Amino acid sequence: MSQTLIIRADANTQIGTGHLMRCLALAQAWQAQGAKAIFITACTSDSLRRRLADEDFQVIGLPRPYPDPADWELTSKVLATHPGTWVVLDGYHFRPSYQLCVKDSGHPLLVIDDMAHLDHYYADVVLNQNIHAEQLDYSCEPYARMLLGSRYVLLRREFWPWREWQREIPPVAHKVLVTLGGADPDNQTFKAISALRQAEIDGLEAMVVVGASNPHFRELEKAMRHWPLSIRLVRNTSNMPALMTWADLAVSSGGTTCWESAFLRLPTVVGQIAQIEDLLVSGLKQLGLFYNAGWFARLSTEHLAEVIKRCIQDKKWRIRMSRLGHQTVDGLGGARILETINYNYIRQGR
Numbered sequence: 001m002s003q004t005l006i007i008r009a010d011a012n013t014q015i016g017t018g019h020l021m022r023c024l025a026l027a028q029a030w031q032a033q034g035a036k037a038i039f040i041t042a043c044t045s046d047s048l049r050r051r052l053a054d055e056d057f058q059v060i061g062l063p064r065p066y067p068d069p070a071d072w073e074l075t076s077k078v079l080a081t082h083p084g085t086w087v088v089l090d091g092y093h094f095r096p097s098y099q100l101c102v103k104d105s106g107h108p109l110l111v112i113d114d115m116a117h118l119d120h121y122y123a124d125v126v127l128n129q130n131i132h133a134e135q136l137d138y139s140c141e142p143y144a145r146m147l148l149g150s151r152y153v154l155l156r157r158e159f160w161p162w163r164e165w166q167r168e169i170p171p172v173a174h175k176v177l178v179t180l181g182g183a184d185p186d187n188q189t190f191k192a193i194s195a196l197r198q199a200e201i202d203g204l205e206a207m208v209v210v211g212a213s214n215p216h217f218r219e220l221e222k223a224m225r226h227w228p229l230s231i232r233l234v235r236n237t238s239n240m241p242a243l244m245t246w247a248d249l250a251v252s253s254g255g256t257t258c259w260e261s262a263f264l265r266l267p268t269v270v271g272q273i274a275q276i277e278d279l280l281v282s283g284l285k286q287l288g289l290f291y292n293a294g295w296f297a298r299l300s301t302e303h304l305a306e307v308i309k310r311c312i313q314d315k316k317w318r319i320r321m322s323r324l325g326h327q328t329v330d331g332l333g334g335a336r337i338l339e340t341i342n343y344n345y346i347r348q349g350r
Contacts, residue, residue, distance in 0.1 A: 003085050004036045006088070006107075007027060007038065007039050007087075012044040013215060019091050023090050023112070025154035031057075032157075033338065042062040079105050083107075087102050102122075108124045109122065110125040111127070113127065116137060124145065125144065129333060131286065131287055132283035165245065167264070177208075178192045178251045179208075180253040188271070194301045195308055196229060198302065201309065241260075251269045252271075263326070263329040267318040269293050269308060271294060273297070
């Protein structure tokens with residue numbers, strides 16, 4: 001396998017880091033085949049760009065993303081130097097016209113999507129790893145392959161060794177992980193850790209993870225210096241599995257972290273911090289996976305504390321969530337996606 005994968009995805013405080021991080025997972029799986037990947041990105045985080053570079057991916061920075069014409073002007077030049085290679089688009093701002101430009105340039109296209117919000121998809125492969133994906137109505141080309149549902153959940157390389165790991169469920173969940181996405185612009189993390197204080201669980205320990213795009217790190221760091229709760233603040237960790245296997249319970253936003261929690265059988269209280277998470281959380285609710293706390297912005301600290309305390313003390317609920325999570329995400333999503341891409345690549349005689 002020598003073909004180069006070209007990925008176009010962004011990350012910033014407004015859209016978070018989820019698009020770029022799941023593309024990282026795909027790039028890692030591609031790299032494991034002995035191939036290379038290029039990221040074209042308007043990512044505003046220096047630490048995220050460094051992480052991509054440290055993993056031996058080429059990173060090409062974009063000063064202004066689509067719909068600015070400078071986006072396609074630069075992207076098309078990169079594509080021209082890699083004729084016929086697969087292109088991945090992940091982001092809600094890539095309209096059908098952008099997809100058509102990729103196809104017209106002679107490249108097979110994989111679009112990673114969450115909500116079928118576009119009038120039409122010109123992709124060869126449409127990937128939607130969410131539980132609700134099969135209920136959506138996609139308008140696609142006749143040749144499109146649809147990869148829908150949690151069988152195709154992308155997990156980064158650091159999760160791969162944990163497929164056979166078994167979780168023990170204690171009577172009381174004394175170790176709590178708080179992780180509300182890569183950005184959390186409204187600082188709902190502060191509300192979550194305030195709720196932990198109010199829950200008043202003896203011997204409670206907490207690990208709080210904030211992403212590279214979180215603008216409130218210093219504020220959180222300052223606030224927690226004087227709290228009696230045993231709590232540790234971690235920024236932009238590259239070893240989330242170690243933290244998730246340490247924890248007995250998580251408090252999470254409704255993004256891609258949910259799939260990581262499910263894979264590691266971690267019972268989780270899930271709340272929404274962005275509009276796009278509506279579909280994901282509703283799908284999780286239908287399945288009965290995780291505790292759906294609703295919108296974080298609408299939750300009082302007192303109510304969130306009650307929810308967390310209830311989950312901390314309910315061992316039967318945590319056992320059920322742990323088993324269901326493992327049934328939902330088996331860790332083989334990346335392999336299934338590459339099988340589809342490689343089959344199409346060989347079929348086209350490239």
